[in-house]
Amino acid sequence: xxxxxxxxxxxxxNARAIQAGLSERHPDIDVFxxxxxxxxxxxxxxxxxxxxxxxxxxxPRMVKVGFRVLNTINAEALLMPLIPKARHNxxxxxxxEKPDLIVSVFSMVNHAIMRVLKDLSWHHKVxxxxxxxxxxxxxxxxxxxxxxxxxxxxxxxxxxQLIAFGALPQQIKVLHGLPVHPAFTRTxxxxxxxxxxxxxxxxxxxxxVTMGGVGGKNTWRYxxxxxxxxxxxxxxxxxxxxxxxxxxxxxxxxxxxxxxxVYGYTDQMPLLMAASDCIVSKPGPGTIAEAIEQERPLLLxxxxxxxxxxxxxxxxxVTNGIGDAxxxxxxxxxxxxRYMEDRARYDAVxxxxxxxxxxxxxxxxxxxxxxxFPEQSPHTSSLIGV
Numbered sequence: 001x002x003x004x005x006x007x008x009x010x011x012x013x014n015a016r017a018i019q020a021g022l023s024e025r026h027p028d029i030d031v032f033x034x035x036x037x038x039x040x041x042x043x044x045x046x047x048x049x050x051x052x053x054x055x056x057x058x059x060p061r062m063v064k065v066g067f068r069v070l071n072t073i074n075a076e077a078l079l080m081p082l083i084p085k086a087r088h089n090x091x092x093x094x095x096x097e098k099p100d101l102i103v104s105v106f107s108m109v110n111h112a113i114m115r116v117l118k119d120l121s122w123h124h125k126v127x128x129x130x131x132x133x134x135x136x137x138x139x140x141x142x143x144x145x146x147x148x149x150x151x152x153x154x155x156x157x158x159x160x161q162l163i164a165f166g167a168l169p170q171q172i173k174v175l176h177g178l179p180v181h182p183a184f185t186r187t188x189x190x191x192x193x194x195x196x197x198x199x200x201x202x203x204x205x206x207x208x209v210t211m212g213g214v215g216g217k218n219t220w221r222y223x224x225x226x227x228x229x230x231x232x233x234x235x236x237x238x239x240x241x242x243x244x245x246x247x248x249x250x251x252x253x254x255x256x257x258x259x260x261x262v263y264g265y266t267d268q269m270p271l272l273m274a275a276s277d278c279i280v281s282k283p284g285p286g287t288i289a290e291a292i293e294q295e296r297p298l299l300l301x302x303x304x305x306x307x308x309x310x311x312x313x314x315x316x317x318v319t320n321g322i323g324d325a326x327x328x329x330x331x332x333x334x335x336x337x338r339y340m341e342d343r344a345r346y347d348a349v350x351x352x353x354x355x356x357x358x359x360x361x362x363x364x365x366x367x368x369x370x371x372x373f374p375e376q377s378p379h380t381s382s383l384i385g386v
Contacts, residue, residue: 001099003034003113005106006213010286014105014133017181021366024182029370032097036109039093040086091116098379103129103369110145120378124149127372131365135178135285136312137161150372152365154178154285155316173368177358178289184270185293185359194275198268201234201259205340208276210238210269211301216282218301222332223249227256229333231340234259236272241265270294277346278339280332282306283313291322292356297349298323299335321352 004015019031081087094116102117104110110130117123127149132139136157144151144165151172153159159172195202207226211219219239226235235258239246246264253260266272273279273294280299281287283306291298298317300306302325306314317323326332339346358364 001032001034001094001097001102003036003102003104003106003109005036005109010133010213010284011106012213013181013286014131014179017179017362018103018105018131018366018369020182021179021362022369025363025366026370032099034093034097036090036106039089040083041089042083042086087112087116091119094120094122099126100377100379101127101129101369101373103131105131105133107132107140107142110142110148114145114147122378123147125374125378127374129369129372132158132162133285134158134309134312135288135316138312139309141165152368157312157316161312175361175365175368177356177361177364178285178292179362179365180286180289180293181270182362184273184290185362188294189271189274191274191277194271197271198236198261198275200236200261200275204232204234204259205336206234206236206276207278207280207336208236208238208272208296209280210272210287211240211280211282212284212287213240213265216301217245218282218303219245220248220252221329222280222301222326223252223260225329225332226336227252227258227260229258229336231258231333231337233336233340234261236261236263236276238263238266238269238272278336280326283310283317285310285313288313288317288322292353293359295350295353295357297339297346297353299332300325302327303329303331320356322349322356 002015002018004011006012015033019033022029022031090112102113104113114128117126117128129150129152130143130145130148131152132143133154135154137160139161144162144167146166151162151167153162153172153174156174159174162172163169192202195206200206209219209222219237223235223237226233237249237260239249239262243264246262250262253262269290273290273296276296278297278299279287279291282301288298300314300317300323302314314325318325324335326335
């Protein structure tokens, strides 16, 4: 069982990456994707998780307030007793699916699921692993439930943060490299071929702007700045599930002297990244991992102080020399120009990405998960094929 939520797009992306990796390497293992909000059938729980996307669309500064609140109180522990319907439906889902192992890629559900497992007398009999999807330090303390059976971290720095929150060092598996969906690694499309498939100009420096699944507010500003830059570039803008943002960016594209292609939500991210020369994004761990896999330098939104859970991701990028921070309004055009004109700088960033790149990271993650299957579970006497 893979547990995820759609607060942002990263949790679902990580769950799908694990699902695909398991399908490739262990097709005999059934995978159930638990969308927490949907399974609770509770409007209050859905509103709690959905508030993250609402805040991102309206004003990302609100997320910082929410982060401080959530790091002060345990919203799950407070809400679940008040919403017995949600608690009952989560238990019903787990009873129905009878998982032999559970992996959570979402921080704000671990307390609730752990209580369900205890009530079912499945605690420690059904291993519960928490995959912390943040790259460095500064994330929510709810990534740690001290009664979990194990933790997966993306870096030594993230592991240190998990330990500070109460995880034991021997419980933590640190991955080498950042796992991405196998679609990003199965076949690496050459830049020229990707541009041909997308009908982009083959010889123009290409900037991809993608600010997350709900479309960050600065997407519009960056599209506008690039449209008026006068640079000999072409721009691809992905607006995610934000219809209003997509309409606003399309208006910019219609007047832009710089060729601009606009997408809403798309499943062509591997191809779009392959076609690009650099990627403008917020410091989400998923986009960073995918950019490393494609070896495309990153320009990360830091005009306003990043959300607390993403500041460590920004530090990771800058410290490892795989991109730059956009700290002022006019930084973006300057940074794009520098990457266009300073080939040595561009090549150095790509070389740093190559050092971090591990195309097998998702399969390493999958094999670790499989290694944690119990020989016996409350439901089966053995696991065939594991």
